[in-house]
Amino acid sequence: MGKRMGMEVAMAVAEAVGLCNIDMAAVYPITPQSHIAEHLSDLVANGEIDAEFVTVESEHSAMSAVIGASGTGARSYTATSSQGLMLMHELLPIASAMRLPICMAIANRAVSGPLNILNDHTDIMPQRDSGWISMFVENGQEAIDMSIIAFKIAEHKDVMLPVNINIDGFQLTHMVEPFEMPTQEEVNQFLPPFVPHATLHPAKPVTMGAFAMSDYFAEIMKAKDEALKNSKKVILDVWDDWAKIFGRTYKPVETYMADDAEILMLTMGSMGETAQVAIDELRAKGIKAGLVKLRLWRPFPLEEIKAVLKNTKKLIVTDRAISFGGPGGPVFSEIKSALYAEAQRPLIYNYIYGLGGRDVPVPDFVGMFEKVLADTAGKLADSYEFWGVRE
Amino acid sequence: MIEVRWHGRGGQGAVTSVELLAVSAIAAGKYAQGFPSFGPERRGAPVAAFTRVDSQKINKRSGIYKPDVVLVLDASLIGLVNVTEGLKPEGKLIVNTHKTPDEIRKQLDFKGTVATVDGTGIARKEMGVPIANTTMIGALLKVTGMLELDAMKEAVEHRFGRIAQKNLAAMKRAYDEIKISN
Numbered sequence: 332m333g334k335r336m337g338m339e340v341a342m343a344v345a346e347a348v349g350l351c352n353i354d355m356a357a358v359y360p361i362t363p364q365s366h367i368a369e370h371l372s373d374l375v376a377n378g379e380i381d382a383e384f385v386t387v388e389s390e391h392s393a394m395s396a397v398i399g400a401s402g403t404g405a406r407s408y409t410a411t412s413s414q415g416l417m418l419m420h421e422l423l424p425i426a427s428a429m430r431l432p433i434c435m436a437i438a439n440r441a442v443s444g445p446l447n448i449l450n451d452h453t454d455i456m457p458q459r460d461s462g463w464i465s466m467f468v469e470n471g472q473e474a475i476d477m478s479i480i481a482f483k484i485a486e487h488k489d490v491m492l493p494v495n496i497n498i499d500g501f502q503l504t505h506m507v508e509p510f511e512m513p514t515q516e517e518v519n520q521f522l523p524p525f526v527p528h529a530t531l532h533p534a535k536p537v538t539m540g541a542f543a544m545s546d547y548f549a550e551i552m553k554a555k556d557e558a559l560k561n562s563k564k565v566i567l568d569v570w571d572d573w574a575k576i577f578g579r580t581y582k583p584v585e586t587y588m589a590d591d592a593e594i595l596m597l598t599m600g601s602m603g604e605t606a607q608v609a610i611d612e613l614r615a616k617g618i619k620a621g622l623v624k625l626r627l628w629r630p631f632p633l634e635e636i637k638a639v640l641k642n643t644k645k646l647i648v649t650d651r652a653i654s655f656g657g658p659g660g661p662v663f664s665e666i667k668s669a670l671y672a673e674a675q676r677p678l679i680y681n682y683i684y685g686l687g688g689r690d691v692p693v694p695d696f697v698g699m700f701e702k703v704l705a706d707t708a709g710k711l712a713d714s715y716e717f718w719g720v721r722e
Numbered sequence: 723m724i725e726v727r728w729h730g731r732g733g734q735g736a737v738t739s740v741e742l743l744a745v746s747a748i749a750a751g752k753y754a755q756g757f758p759s760f761g762p763e764r765r766g767a768p769v770a771a772f773t774r775v776d777s778q779k780i781n782k783r784s785g786i787y788k789p790d791v792v793l794v795l796d797a798s799l800i801g802l803v804n805v806t807e808g809l810k811p812e813g814k815l816i817v818n819t820h821k822t823p824d825e826i827r828k829q830l831d832f833k834g835t836v837a838t839v840d841g842t843g844i845a846r847k848e849m850g851v852p853i854a855n856t857t858m859i860g861a862l863l864k865v866t867g868m869l870e871l872d873a874m875k876e877a878v879e880h881r882f883g884r885i886a887q888k889n890l891a892a893m894k895r896a897y898d899e900i901k902i903s904n
Contacts, residue, residue, distance in 0.1 A: 337748030337756075339741065449760055502783055507744040507756035604781040688760055692784040 341366035354405035357396035363500035364438035390415035401431035404530035413440035427462030432485030449688020583632035592621025609696030681715035723776035730795035735855030823903035848892035860896035
């Protein structure tokens with residue numbers, strides 16, 4: 332049985348990674364990820380874990396280092412945020428194309444400019460199409476659990492893809508809160524050793540990340556797409572394995588009071604729990620409101636989303652990123668596209684909120700529901716609004 | 723649920739205090755959150771930090787705007803920062819100062835509970851440093867009863883090692899010496 336304790340979530344994430352028998356980590360510190368970098372570096376320096384901590388001069392180098400290390404068959408880890416993730420961008424599709432099971436925490440933070448160090452999802456959204464498995468967590472416990480689970484998913488022989496775990500910066504990383512820290516024995520029982528498909532070794536040369544022109548490129552892209560789509564089955568199996576040992580169950584799409592709901596809201600990440608408080612308040616007033624939390628962003632859980640949204644009349648999709656000049660927030664566009672062919676679809680509303688760390692307290696969530704409920708003619712549907720913005 | 727807002731200056735240890743308190747409350751079987759006011763911090767500049775403690779799981783992750791308790795680590799912030807902003811009328815205001823609760827009550831025109839203790843003086847005597855962050859935890863626990871004083875022991879020992887006992891002694895003195903005016 333793991334120990335119930337309190338600790339800052341970023342440090343707890345480093346502790347959890349420390350239980351995973353990693354071979355190397357290359358982490359360049361950046362706010363609000365820094366405490367992951369610092370604490371992991373401490374664990375290595377103090378001899379608590381037997382791994383190489385490679386100090387690098389940038390996030391581009393951090394990602395390059397983990398790609399190289401993972402290619403040799405090393406269990407490799409990194410973590411970043413915002414501008415650091417943007418700097419890694421050109422390497423992300425290479426890691427997935429080379430089918431390297433790298434695991435990375437992203438302490439989500441707004442992308443410049445103007446410079447802002449606080450939380451939103453504008454850093455991860457531009458990485459959407461890089462071919463990584465991408466998941467969001469809503470509290471410290473999930474951050475710890477997914478940090479361990481990610482290795483088992485990534486390294487599964489039917490997956491062999493990198494995974495990023497999105498942990499809201501500050502709201503989660505800088506929060507001291509309670510959780511259960513798994514024991515080393517439990518993690519050993521859950522996580523088998525990494526058996527790479529192929530490794531870079533001078534004695535047995537192989538080529539990784541080779542050259543492909545028009546005669547093969549599309550086939551390789553199709554193979555990558557299939558690999559990412561097929562990973563969902565393994566993700567579900569691995570979450571089941573986790574539940575058997577730890578008793579905590581995870582699903583690609585979680586719901587709260589959604590079964591009989593006439594109006595639903597969809598959130599990602601740490602906003603989910605605060606939104607739950609708003610749902611409780613609305614229910615107390617007799618309003619049949621419910622919540623849908625999207626945990627798995629890639630591969631996109633199309634069937635699960637369709638199933639939970641099939642009976643609702645109105646849906647509020649919340650976004651913490653913007654597609655400038657686009658049809659709406661990135662999550663809104665995907666949900667809308669997922670439901671387009673359904674015979675029965677809800678009216679879909681989009682609020683863009685919580686940008687650059689703007690706090691979203693319970694009354695704001697209630698306000699979004701009330702505004703949508705008041706829109707009886709559906710005039711506000713199919714468009715987006717920056718919630719609470721001053722004009 | 724009890725929500726506490728701490729006022730201090732960068733470097734005075736408000737963040738350390740909310741961390742120690744949250745870790746201790748959790749170790750005592752409660753649910754708690756401890757967090758800084760998010761963003762860059764500079765030594766000497768006014769900062770805030772926050773604590774939530776409850777007997778049930780805490781789902782709220784937004785900021786604290788209507789605290790039950792405000793704790794001022796540095797009385798020189800009064801007048802500079804609106805320390806009673808949002809404080810519930812029946813709430814509790816705790817100030818590290820040599821002034822009496824009535825003097826503070828008059829100065830801030832606050833109708834709820836006011837409690838004062840010379841935390842800096844105690845810290846200087848017990849630890850030889852004018853840093854009252856751990857000392858004032860004792861004051862907070864006395865005024866709110868949110869946690870037993872003994873519950874702090876493990877986290878303080880883990881954090882401060884050989885100077886832990888001095889911190890605990892200062893905390894105990896603030897617990898014993900705080901003056902409370904309801």
